[in-house]
Amino acid sequence: MNQTQKRSNAAWYGAAVLIIIIIIASSALSYQYFNPSSPLSSPTSSPSSSGSPSVGNATITVYAGEVSLSSSVYGFGNTESNITSPGPTFTVKVGTTVTVDFTNAGTMQHNWALVTEKTSGNTNLAFSKAQIASAAYAVSPGEKGLTTFVANKAGTYYYICQVDGHVALGMWGYFIVTP
Numbered sequence: 133m134n135q136t137q138k139r140s141n142a143a144w145y146g147a148a149v150l151i152i153i154i155i156i157a158s159s160a161l162s163y164q165y166f167n168p169s170s171p172l173s174s175p176t177s178s179p180s181s182s183g184s185p186s187v188g189n190a191t192i193t194v195y196a197g198e199v200s201l202s203s204s205v206y207g208f209g210n211t212e213s214n215i216t217s218p219g220p221t222f223t224v225k226v227g228t229t230v231t232v233d234f235t236n237a238g239t240m241q242h243n244w245a246l247v248t249e250k251t252s253g254n255t256n257l258a259f260s261k262a263q264i265a266s267a268a269y270a271v272s273p274g275e276k277g278l279t280t281f282v283a284n285k286a287g288t289y290y291y292i293c294q295v296d297g298h299v300a301l302g303m304w305g306y307f308i309v310t311p
Contacts, residue, residue, distance in 0.1 A: 149179050157168040187225045194219070196240030196271075196293060196303065204299045207289070208244075212237040217302025219291070224283050234264045234277040241270035242293045244277070246307055252299040258289040258307070267294040285310045 171172045195212045199205045207306055210221025215237065224230055246262035247254040264277035270293075271277050286309050293303035 138279040152185050164248065166257075180199075187227050187228045188229070190224050191233060192222055193230045193233045193235075194244060195235050195237045196242040197236065198301065201305075204301065206238065206242075206293070206298055206303045208293075208303065213306045219303075219305030221306040223293075223310060226286050228283050228284055228309075229280060230262075231278065231280045232262075232264060234271065234279075236273050236275055236277075238270040239273055241272055242295060242298065242303065243267065244291060245294050246281075246289055246291050249262060250292060250299060252292075252305050253294050253296055254292060254299075255294070258287070259283060259285070259288065267285060267296060270295055285309065286311045293308075 147166045153232050193229060195209045195215055197209075197212070197215050199207050199217055204268065205217050207215045207217035210217035210220055212235070232244060243265035244263070245254070245266075246258045248256045248258050259261055261279055262282040264279045265271045289307045289309070291305050291307050292299050295303075297302055
C-alpha cells in the first residue's frame, strides 16, 4: 500500500468517526428535548421562598435571553446572569394567583406563555391571561412585561417563548400546579 492510499484511508476513517460522534450527540440532544422526565429537566426551583408551594399569591421573576453571550442556545432564568435551558421549574398550588414579571435580557425579541404542550408557536394557553406579548408582537431586548393569572387546574405545563423556532433553541421550562 502506498503513502497516498494510506492517507486516503485515514481520511475516510476520520470522517466515519466524526459522523458517528455527530449521530450520538444528536441522539442525546433529541432524547433530552423529547423526554421531559429525563434527569436533566427535573424540577429545580419554586416561586415560594420556602421551596414548597403555597396557595395565595406568587410573583415569579423571569428573564429571557441567551444562555451565554457566545451561545446560540436560549433560555429562561430567575436572574439575568442565570439563564438556563431548560429554564427553572416553578411550582404552585391550585388556586394560586400568579404574577409573572418578565424581562427580556437577550439580544432579540422574546415572549412568555404558559401552554399545554412544548411546541414552537403553541397558542394553547394553560390558563386565561397566562401570556406576555406574543410571537408576532414580542418583547424587545431590554423591555419588560407583566401578567397575572389564576392557576386553577393541577397539572404539568410548559412555559415557552412562542417566537418561531425558540422552543427548539431551548426556550422552555416546567410549570407545575399541585393539588
